[in-house]
Amino acid sequence: MEAVYLTFVLVLSIFLGFELISKVPATLHTPLMSGANAISGITIVGALLSAGAGQAAIASWLGAFAVAFAMVNVIGGYMVTDRMLGMFKKKDSGGSK
Numbered sequence: 001m002e003a004v005y006l007t008f009v010l011v012l013s014i015f016l017g018f019e020l021i022s023k024v025p026a027t028l029h030t031p032l033m034s035g036a037n038a039i040s041g042i043t044i045v046g047a048l049l050s051a052g053a054g055q056a057a058i059a060s061w062l063g064a065f066a067v068a069f070a071m072v073n074v075i076g077g078y079m080v081t082d083r084m085l086g087m088f089k090k091k092d093s094g095g096s097k
Contacts, residue, residue, distance in 0.1 A: 030084050037077020043070040 024032060047070055051063025 030080060034077045034081040034084060037073050037080070040070055040073045040077065044074065 044067060047063050047066035049063075051060050051067060053059060053063070
């Protein structure tokens with residue numbers, strides 16, 4: 001019964017996620033994605049707990065890979081945010097000091 005319930009939740013979340021993301025206008029996509037990537041820091045905490053739990057060796061390896069992938073996601077989110085905010089900075093006029 002639990003496998004059926006988990007499969008139902010997975011399919012429902014895929015459908016709901018697709019419907020929500022498809023309704024986001026293009027002007028809001030980058031700010032929302034950079035914010036979501038920054039929130040992925042929560043994933044890092046869970047991955048660190050998994051890697052340091054002291055269980056089987058495979059759990060430590062999977063936790064280490066999860067930490068690495070989550071860090072890439074968070075760093076990418078901050079890079080996108082920095083680039084996005086750079087678009088709003090005033091350009092130097094060149095001649096005046």
